[in-house]
Amino acid sequence: MSEREDRRRRSDAERNRRRVLEAAAEVFREQGLEAPVGEIAQRAGVGRGTLFRNFPSKADLIAAILVDEMSAAAARARALCERPDAGAALFEFLDDIAGRQRADRALFEAVADSFLANPEIRLAHDEVIAALDELLSAAKAAGAVRADIGAVDVLLLLKGVCEVAGTYGHVDPGLVDRQLDLVRCALSAPAESQPLRGRTLSADELDPRSPPAAHQPSRRRRASV
Secondary structure, eight states, rough: HHHHHHHHHHHHHHHHHHHHHHHHHHHHHHHHHTTHHHHHHHEEEEEEEHHHHSSSEEEEEHHHHHHHOOOHHHHHHHHTTTOOOOOHHHHHHHHHHHHHHHHHHHEEEEEEEEHSSSSHHHHHHHOOOOOHHHHEEEEEEESSTTTEEEEEEEEHHHHHHHHHHHHHTTTTTTTHHHHHHHHHHHBBBBBBBOOOOOOOOOOOOGGTOOOOOOOOOOOOOOOOO
């Protein structure tokens, strides 16, 4: 086989892989993770053999989509770091992430279960946290957000917003925007802010296999009178 033919085959294989990923993301978005792989292959315009050569199991396919989504999110965060208004850049990223999680809720719910044990997903997840931390650091330096929060704090707040979207979004679509506004208020640097109790978690502690930390009751602040 000539080098030119080899390049063409690799290009065709990558194009087929990309079509499968795009079709799978679309089908999962419409039908959930229980959607049959046969329909994914049909929508991608490839045979089942091609699908299974690229992704031996549905779990492999879901993992590949998640890695793609997270890598794209990290790239968006790094691009936003170039914006002159660091606070606006941070909140634009959070709005974008919340919107994508609402659209691909089933996929992101997979991360909450066993998928973070997958090393590729874990690496991509850590990449998102690192990129978010860059945005957060710039916003802190600009005085746009409070200084005692970490990237994992922000992700956990967004997780709560996405839970609201999944549970109550049908009642009032504007509810999610309201929750995002509350997140913005919680993160923004007020003139006088009370310090947060406890600490921010590390990325490693988000792994469901992590051992529980020793219980350390937080010290209650005395109410001012």
